[in-house]
Amino acid sequence: MEFVANIVVTLKPSVLDPQGNTVKEALHSMGYNSVEDVRMGKFMELTISADSEQKALDLAHDVCNRLLVNPVIETYTLSLKAQTGGAV
Amino acid sequence: MEFVANIVVTLKPSVLDPQGNTVKEALHSMGYNSVEDVRMGKFMELTISADSEQKALDLAHDVCNRLLVNPVIETYTLSLKAQTGGAV
Known part of the structure; x- marks a missing residue:
């Protein structure tokens, strides 16, 4: 059977996120001041x-x-x- | 009120994903041959x-x-x- 694993990898809350800060500042410069915080992460979809x-x-x-996190x-x-429609 | 938006950005299925392919090959070289496909994406958490x-x-x-996708x-x-415990 086939399965699809959706994995979201995020930085721990205590870890600084310069990429997220950069996006936040970009949003503020575009006028989106109500966006208070941005945290970036990775998403992976594995077909197993x-x-x-x-x-x-x-x-x-x-x-x-072992590898992704x-x-x-x-x-x-x-x-x-x-996975619907996958090989059984 | 405060809200948290979880955003997952993925490549369209027709778009090649070299990063995902690299991860897949790394997994195969580690012996995880049952991982048939890997697609990479981005995850963002916005506090609004x-x-x-x-x-x-x-x-x-x-x-x-306008910016993220x-x-x-x-x-x-x-x-x-x-957001639980956020400012009301």
């Missing part, structure tokens, strides 16, 4: 072939911890769903 | 001060269309929620 949802979930967490400064959220 | 949820939503869409090659999804 696995026998079961649990195996796909385990693999996705493993991949996050730096646990010193980042956290991640992960959601998995079976 | 607005009178109503509708105004915050309108502002967030406006900001996406390139509509030629990207699409975005937007979810908004009231």
